[in-house]
Every structure is written in structure tokens, then in C-alpha cells.
Amino acid sequence: MKKLIIIYALALLAASCTKDAGLTYTEKDKIYFAYNYLYYTQVIEYNKVVFSFGMRPDSIIKDTAKIGIRVMGQQADKNRQYRISIDKDSTTAQEGVHYEGLKELNTFGKGLIQDTLYIVVLRSKLNSSHITQENRRLRLRMESSEDFDKGTQKGAVIDLYLNNYLSEPKWWKKYEGYGLYYYHPEKWKILMAFHPSFRDANSDYPMNANQVSTYFSSLRSYLAQNPTYDKETHARVLIDKLVP
Template sequence: MKNRNILMLWSFMLATIALSSCDQEIDHMYKEKARIQFKYYTLDFNKKMIVNDKTTFSFGMKDDKIIKDTAKIVVEFLGSASDKDRTYKIKVVADSTTAVAGIHYEPVSNTQIFRAGRLKDTLKIVVDRTKLSTSFTTPENKRLTLEMEPSEDFNLGMKDGLRTNLYINNYLSEPVWWKDGLRLPYIGFYHPKKWKILISFNASFSNSETCEFNYNNQGRSYFQGLASYLNAIPTFDDESGARIYIDRLVPKI
């Protein structure tokens, strides 16, 4: 029994030392350098985390006169804010990228500035619609894949946040929230004209990442209104000529 008590005491002491060592290593990690990453998740209406490693920039809602615009990708870090600007590094992943520098986007500098006093900042990329297809039935998305690299000011952050994709297109691409189970049975298949009608009902629908309306709240009246609108006012797909209803496309006869 005495030996057993001694063994238990030694086990407790070793466990305490191990935990203390782990705590010191974690603290040390943040004292050395902050760890940078792309923001790789969003929160839905119910505050549930949705992992997302892509950003879509669509010219679909833009005026035809707008040829170039700026796509924005959120960058964040693990650590404390700094009172001075810091630099981080990114690279274009060539074997995963279909967008062409100088055609679909302006070349991106390998070195970027993370501004002082911020926990999040924005990587800005100038994109161009000139050579992008406007087709909805045969959609074209050009992809720019970016990867974080360590710099003098930052180590690398969480694995899931080290690579991100920017998709560039010239049609009104499907919003992230469209296929949510609380909406899909009532708004049916996606079509850009259906989305534009919802936006005309309430400008809040224009947010492509999140939507505050579902069938259990005031969204019900909007979705019923969309169905009634499509039944009453003939609305057609520009490419095929098919008439758009809430749940189907009816081919042109």
C-alpha cells in the first residue's frame, strides 16, 4: 500500500510538471510572434460556424459601365494587436489558379501590410470583368488561389486558414445562404432573376454571405410574394427563353 501511495504521488507530480510545461509553451508561442491566417469561417443566422475557404466576387450586380472593381479577403491573426504596421506574405498557388494576372486580376504583391491597432485587416485585389463570360447556364468562375507564407512579423496560423480561393465571375452567382434548409423548399432552385426580385422586396437580401430571413420568420411573406410575382408577371431566362416559376423552368414553345 505504501509503494502504491508513492507511485500515485509521483504520477501527480509528473502530470503537474507536464501541464505547467504545456502552458509555458502555449504562452511562449504568442510572445514570439503572432500567427496569421485568412479568415476561414462565417456565422449563419443562428450563430453556427460555417467553415468556408473561399470568397466570390461577382460583377453580376454591378453596372455594365464598371469594368474593374476591388475584391476583399479578410485576414486575421492569433495574438495581440500591434501599435505599428506589420507585414505579412502571400503567394499565388499557380497549379490551383485559373485566373490570369493582368487579364482577370491585377498582379498581387507578395508582401502586404497589416495595419496597426487591428485584429483583422483586408487584402484587396483589383479584378477585371472584360474577359469574363456573362452566361448563367454555362457559368464561368476564374479562381485565384492564395497561400500564406511566414514573414518577419508573423508565423503561420491554423492549417485551415493558410490557403484561400477567390472566385471571379460576371454573372449573379448563387449566394451562400440560398440552399439553407429553412428556405430551400420555399424558394426552390436558384436563378439570378429570382434573387433580384427578392432584393427588390428588401435590400437585406443582397448580402451574399448571410440572410436574416427564413420561413419561420418574416421570410415567409417574401417567399410567398416571390411565388406570386412569378405567377403573375412573366419572367424569362435570357439565354434559353424559358419562363421562370418558383419551382421550375418552363421551356419556350
């Protein structure tokens, strides 16, 4: 009798696993904004995407923001359509001014579990002030369609923030004591020209202390020899201060 109970339990478990694996899954697939990603062994969650023109040349007046879209279910052998809407009450970006119009129905590619939503963003009306640091928000909601139901609650909404300034990178304050001093976008632009590792705004430490000290010394020399000015106040930018 005990053996029969064990066999029955294993059979139930196998049936459950088969459904979870998608092998006998018959419900409509669910779709959501890809709100997490795996960084080494840690799952990082987010509910916003930031697109900044600040690191792009002034000649770039139009570009494309990208938002991940993920399916909870199975791959398909045909293209499918998913539906998005704009939460106008929580959106400060203006269609035709800060971004080009979005389609209500978008295509999810065949054979994929994750795809990308592309949004054309516009620069000319975004404030470039380092002092004001204006962000325009576009809040998107995932809706049900003929091909998909809405997925997880966390992935139902995502915010796209648009800006046109160079906000302080994550690593800046950690390097202040190595001779970097206060943050200014002109200083960061010069560092990015020195070495591409400085372009990663979300890194904790782009390089080790010995390496950065050499670049910070070069930055000091560059600013001393090449007059560089704050675009708004017109103060001269030096390594450790702004000079009116």
C-alpha cells in the same frame, strides 16, 4: 510534501498560461488567412472566398474582393509586412484579365490582430452565363516574412473564386414548395428589388413562410404582367416555367 507538490504544479500551470496569453511570448508572431468565424456559438470554417459580380449593376466593371488576415501572437505598435504568393498550378484566374496584380509584401496595420487583404477584381472577361456558371480561381499561399512566420496549416492557403453570374442562393430550394418553383436569376433579381432580405444568399430562411408567400404571389403577378426573358435562350420567365 503534498502541499509543496501542489504549489509547484500551480506555478508551472501559471507559467504556461502566461506564455499562452502572450504576456511573455518571445517567438516571432505567426500569420494566416482567417479561415474561420464565430456564428453565434458555432465556429464556421472555410477555405475559400467567393466574389460575384452577378448581384452588381452592369456598370460596375471593377471592384474589390476582401480576404481576412489574422495574427497568432501580439499586437504591434508599428505596421508590419506579410508575404503572399500565388499558386500558379492551381490558379485559373489571369493577372491583368480577371484581377489586378498583387504585391508580394503587404502591410498589416499597427495595433491590429486581424486585417484585410484587398484584391482588385475585373469583370469584363468573366463569363456571365447562367448555364455555364464559370468560376475563376486565384489560390493564395501565406509565406514567411521578416515580421511573421507562417501560421496554422489550415490558414496557409485560401482560394478566391471570381464569377459573374447569380448562382442559386442557399434558401431557394427550401422555399420551392411555397410557390417559388424553379430557380432563375431573373426571378431572384425581382425578389431582391421587393425586399433586401432576399439578398442574403447564405441564409437558410430570409423570412418566415407567411411573409415569403406574399412576396412569391407578387412575383407571379409581376412576371405575368411584365415580360421578362432569359438572356441566353430568350425564353420568357414565368413563376413556374420557361416559355420558348
